[in-house]
Amino acid sequence: MSVFECMQRRQYGYEAPPNNILMNYASRKMPLLFEEREYHLGMLNKVFAAQWLSANQVVCATKCNKLFVLDLKTGKQVLIPCLQGSPSENVRGAEHCGIHSVAINPSGTLLATGGEDPLTLAIYRLPSFDPRHIGQGCHDDWIFSIVWLDDKFLVTGSRDSSVAVWKIGDSSQTEQPSVREQPYSQAGADSSTEQPCSQPAEDSDVNLPTYSNIQPVLKKTCCLGEKVRAVVFNRRSEELVGLTSNGYINVWNVNGMKEVFSAAAPFARENTSLTLDLERGLFALGSQSHVSFLDATTMKHVLNVPSKDKGTGVRSISFRGDIVTMGTGAGSLLFYDIRARRFLDCNCGMTLRLRSGEGWLKHDEMYREFFSDQDHFPNAVYAHLYDDAGVRLFAAGGPLPAGLWGNYAALWS
Secondary structure, three states, X not given: OOHHHHHHHHHOOOOOOOHHHHHHHXXXXXXXXXXXXXXXXXXXXXXXXXXXXXXXXXXXXXXXXXXXXXXXXXXXXEEEOOOOXXXXXXXXXXXXXXXXXXXXXXXXXXXXXEOOOOOOEEEEEOOOOOEEEEEOOOOOXXXXXXXXXXXXXEEEEEOOOEEEEEEOOOOOOOOOOEXXXXXXXXXXXXXXXXXXXXXOOOOOOOOOOXXXXXOOOEEEEOOOOOOEEEXXXXXXXOEEEEEEOOOEEEEEEOOOOEEEEEEEOOOOOOOXXXXXXXXXXXXXXXXXXXXXXXXXXXXXXXXXXXXXXXXXXXXXXXXXXXXXXXEEOOOEEEEEEOOOOEEOEOXXXXXXXXXXXXXXXXXXXXXXXXXXXXXXXXXXXXXXXXXXXXXXXXXXXEEOOOOOOEEEEEEEO
């Protein structure tokens, strides 16, 4: 039944068309109508992750260890202070790689992301962003990915080739003593001026937010994989799937976290993105030059699709109806119709390709010494996400070369 027929039947009082029919129709047509509205993020460096908070707000995390909320109507930013761990822990501040993941629990009450130290896990209450927990004493290297299993349990995937399970207790339960007290600021000031707060003055009646230290429930190391880049939870099979940068897929049953599967990914280089379409039972895996589709039951690959931007990597990937959206290191948003097995085109035979805007690039010493002879640096799309209706697409990132400092964020609608 076509969308036109469904709409006609609804006018005559018949049942409304199934949601998936309208979603699939919109997912094919909307990219052809998208226009870009770019946002100025100041001097931030590379947006690595983002999540919708509301119809007009997204929360973003950057390579320069900034967590902020962006208002899509006004373009204003609200800086959220990063949480600091116990001074007794081995803080590796000199090796900061930024915050790579932002995840919101199913009920929308908690947000998990990285802390000031990239080895730590930070938990905030929503919508207030009051700090709640700092998770530390677990990973030996940067946290790359975070996924919630339910409202109380989440998993972190780390560059130390391990995954860890964490439990978030009820707020009514007794928590460990606070490891840090610091002011909560909604000002967009440079975080370099923010320091842990000492004891408040006696005449002050300001209640400073506190947060407790938590430890993981358990930790598992990948048997063959190195550097866990992405973790995805398959709710149907109750399995956790981890993707490593050296091209291995590891699967654990979350009931006891026993590893049940491990195998090489279809392509070994730059495996950085992984997502799941639960309805179709398909995983989509982004590597340096391909997107591979895996059967969620058997984990066997069923289709390999060459990227239109070979060599720069598929940096972000998502399902929306029949369309798989790819954000590439060359600054493109590409749309692959998995049912028709072809990329969407512009009704002229040319592949539909949304190019990221100019963004902002810092002309610092690194740029002048190594990159000043190049005229243009496309902004890699490290993160992209559709709104609930599927009619708006937020995309963000920055220049692909590691030595360049810059940012990009835009709403396509």
